[in-house]
Amino acid sequence: MTRKILHLDLDAFFCAVEETRTPSLRGKAFAVGGRPEERGVVASCSYAARRDGVRSAMPMSRALRLSPGLIIVSSRHRLYGEVSRQVMDILYSVTGLVEQISIDEAFLDISDIRDDPERFARGLQARIRDELHLPCSIGIASNKLVAKIATEVGKALALKRIKAQGLAEPPNAVTVVPAGKEAEFLRPLPADMLWGVGPKTSKRLAELGIHTIGDIATWPESELIHLFGENGRDLSRHAKGIDDRPVVMEHETKSISQEVTFSVDIRDDKALEKTIREQSAEVARQLRKNNLAGKTIKLKIRWPDFTTLTRQTTLSNPTDMEDEIAKRAIDLMRSVRKSSQAVRLIGVGVSGLGEPVRQLGLWDFDAEKSRKLQDVLDTLQEKYGRKVIHRGASPE
Secondary structure, three states: OOOOEEEEEEOOHHHHHHHHHOHHHOOOOEEEEOOHHHOOEEEEEOHHHHHOOOOOOOEHHHHHHHOOOOEEEOOOHHHHHHHHHHHHHHHHHHOOOEEEEEOOEEEEEOOOOOOOHHHHHHHHHHHHHHHHOOOEEEEEEOOHHHHHHHHHHHHHHHHHHHHHOOOOOOOOOEEEOOOOOHHHHHOOOEHHHOOOOOHHHHHHHHHOOOOEHHHHHHOOHHHHHHHHOHHHHHHHHHHOOOOOOOOOOOOOOOEEEEEEEEEEEEOOHHHHHHHHHHHHHHHHHHHHHOOOEEEEEEEEEEOOOOOEEEEEEEEEEEEOOHHHHHHHHHHHHHHHOOOOOOEEEEEEEEEEEEOOOOOOOOOOHHHHHHHHHHHHHHHHHHHHOOOOOOOOOOOO
8 A cells, every 4th residue: 555644844833833822923024032142043933034034043143134123032942842742632633643753843644544635634734723823834745755845845835926926924835746756756856855965965966967856866876875875875765756764653762851051141040940940840741741750860061161061860769750850950050060150051851761660658658649749730731731830939
């Protein structure tokens, strides 16, 4: 049976989320990211801003020069993570064969779904728009490689058409490549659209007179292997539209972590400890959601000169409780940092993961009560959001 693989990409995701919270941003040039005076970069930008030449990963100072009226919106990564999970919940409701590859992208294997692929894609797109008010673009093909490129091509064509109409809006593209037409679809596209073709490979291909994916497909595989090693074999197969990789539902989780790079170096001890507690709470929440606990607590810290330290401690029993993770992480920070010493980045992680061990001893009833309380908090926060209720701060 020919496979049907769907690739979904949320259009300008961070900006789209911000527009759902602040509708007045719609149609305006704005960027999500840090302030220009604080070494800020563009994390995402609206389509109106892109029309002015603003792009992701661009220094915010340059973005402002290109688009003087640009509105800057501070990033809210916890919010984006929550909305991403809501999107993935919708995807899992239509098939269990989902591979999330980033906060705003996923593959679905819809081979067993009998509906017409384009009609199915339009329905999924409409559901995400109606329920979450988010735009997305979709590519469908017989494999992951071609499905993802189909999304990219569809978005580019839609944006070109939208620009010609003098508009600035999400592409909302749906592109379907029929089975057997993979090589034909790929043939005219630039070589650097192919997975595995980075800047160095692209330059070498151009030196050989290879400019399109079709050009790669016509070269003998043996010559490509000679020129590029094992990557040459992949180049040859991919250029012909061949990709046998399955949709991978889950990867084994080896660690769970949270980190943040501050836009301005932080010296305040209390502010850093508050950040560690927030990170520990999120790490603990992810552990519990995945029915995991860990024995090794890790701290990552970076000074303004980019010197980066990691420290860890191992517990006698695995934990998934934020208070214990936070206490150990704060102790680790205090072991390497002097009071008021400036910090550029800080992160908390837990490794040595396995299923939680529940051994209730004679004196462990307080711990069990705390766990039951945490279960209630998790349920409420999952249903109503992270801010609806939380534990009070522990007394100093």
